Amino acid sequence: MSASSTDAPSEPPDLPEPVLADGVTTWRAVEFAAVPGYRPLLLDLHRPDGPLPALIVFLHGGGWRGGSRTGFGPAYADWSPSPFLQLAAHGFAVASLDYRLSGEARFPAPLEDVAAGLGWLRAHAEHLEIDPTRIALWGESAGGHLAALLGLTDPGVRAVVDWYGPADLTTVATDAATGGISAVDPGAPDSREALLLGVAPSSDPERARAASPVTHVHADAPPFLLLHGTADRLVPTRQSERFGAALRDAGAAMTLELFDGADHLWLGRPDVARAAFDRSVDFVLECLTS
Incomplete structure (x- = not known):
């Protein structure tokens, strides 16, 4: 069942009491959608002072079965200010969204949820004082997968940052085997991919293709x-290479950058967490201010 907005577009959103600090207004646990039979879907919004900031929508990782809107990834857990507030310091409004996990609902539920969140933000852009014409999506791992899908299916998105997201569920098991990845078996019936789809990708290739950016x-x-990262043991690097090649062959604008020796979540290369963040900020700035 698809998520539906909790507010009509013409009505001011029902916002909790904000927190104001260092020129940033933060609303936490804002309900953006109600799906009968499921928990409320929530977002956190950080908006800097100033005229109509561009918006970054952040989608968390966790293999579609864990994680929450409050985290940017374990490499960033100790950052102070948080990555969200650092993005706000660059002049962006930042909305971090929850979505239904695979223990709650199967694909396309999480994609429907993040699409509903984006729709809610657009519908209330005037009241939230954000610019609905300048939107970038940014996701890591499973969130990168969802950001890619949403960016490819929503014509109003201006840019997508995808960190180590699965891109082709029909080949992820082959890519893992070819790359010598033994820590996970994406083809197993209890794999993250199978839990997302409700079936192993090889058992329902059509469903796997539909869920593949x-x-x-x-x-x-x-x-x-x-x-x-070239040493990713959870999502094969080949997934991003396949995705990049598909975008390039279609004539879309694409930049693929690999970090030598970095594992999933940038493990093994602590310097990469900062480098990846800064590179992504530069990319979004270029796309949303040009």
Whole structure:
């Protein structure tokens, strides 16, 4: 069942009491959608002072079965200010969204949820004082997968940052085997991919293709920044290479950058967490201010 907005577009949103600090207004646990039979879907919004900031929508990782809107990834847990507030310091409004996990609902539920969140933000842009015409999506791992899908299917998105997200669920098991990845078996019936789809990808290739960003690539796609570590043991680097090649072949703007020796979540290369963040900020600034 699809998520539906909790407010009509013409009505002011029902916002909790904000927290104001260092020129940033933060609303936490804002309900953006109600799905009968499920928990309320929430977002956190950080908006800097100033006229109509561009918006970054952040989608968390966790293999579609864990994680929450409050985290940017374990490499950033000790950052102070947080990555969200650092993005706000660059002049962006930042909305971090929850979505239904695989223990709650199967694909396309999480994609429907993040699409509903984006729709809610657009519908209330005037009241929230954000610019609905300048929107970038930014996701890590499973969130990168969802950001890619949403960016390819929503024509109003101006840029997508995808950190080590699965891109082709029909080949992820082959890519893991070819890359010598033994820590996970994406083809297993209890794999993250199978839990997302409700079936192992090899058992339902059509469903796996529908959930794969590479299937939805087109020439009018927004610019993509793909960042991945060459030592990733959870999502094969080949996934981003496949995705980048598909975008390039379609004529879409794409930048793929690989970080040598970095594992999933940037493990093994603590310097990469800062480098990847800064590179992504530069990319979004270029896409949303040009």
